[in-house]
Amino acid sequence: MLNFLGIGLILGLSAGFAPGPLLTLVISETLQHDLKAGVKVALAPIITDLPIIIFTLFILVNLSGFHSFYALLVGSKIVIALLVGKSRSFLSGNVYIYTMRFLGMALCVLAVILFCDGFRLLKFI
Numbered sequence: 001m002l003n004f005l006g007i008g009l010i011l012g013l014s015a016g017f018a019p020g021p022l023l024t025l026v027i028s029e030t031l032q033h034d035l036k037a038g039v040k041v042a043l044a045p046i047i048t049d050l051p052i053i054i055f056t057l058f059i060l061v062n063l064s065g066f067h068s069f070y071a072l073l074v075g076s077k078i079v080i081a082l083l084v085g086k087s088r089s090f091l092s093g094n095v096y097i098y099t100m101r102f103l104g105m106a107l108c109v110l111a112v113i114l115f116c117d118g119f120r121l122l123k124f125i
Contacts, residue, residue, distance in 0.1 A: 007110065010103070010106045010107060010110050011107075011110075012075075012076065013076050013103055014103045014104075014106070014107050015076075016074070016075065016076025016077055016079075016080075017076050017080065017096075017099060017100060017103060018100075022041075022042075022045070022077060023077065023080060025041050026038050026041045026042050026077050026080055026081050026084075027080065027081075027084050029041045029081075030081045030084045030085050031084065034085070035081060035082065035085035038080075038081030038082075038084065038085060039078055039081050039082075041077075041081070042074060042077035042078045042080070042081050043074065043078070045074055045077075046074055
């Protein structure tokens with residue numbers, strides 16, 4: 001169970017903090033309006049993706065890590081909205097840069113672990 005939680009943590013935070021269209025929209029809404037608008041945009045995937053989530057959960061009940069991945073994906077967008085609302089220079093600051101570097105290294109470590117698990121399952125190792 002902790003294995004899936006760890007995978008969901010790394011993938012969810014990495015996907016949530018990575019630059020992309022949703023992150024851009026969250027930041028622009030927060031800067032143009034206020035924190036409340038940024039949080040609303042960050043929560044939008046919960047509403048728009050709900051049918052996909054329900055279908056996926058119905059089909060893939062055994063994926064325990066899915067919940068943590070999605071929660072961290074949406075949660076990290078909310079954190080970005082909060083940080084941008086408090087400090088408009090957050091994205092150019094060292095905290096964001098080092099967070100992305102750390103998450104990049106964590107993804108590399110996770111990739112090696114998953115490759116080793118795959119090779120063990122295929123009996124290459």
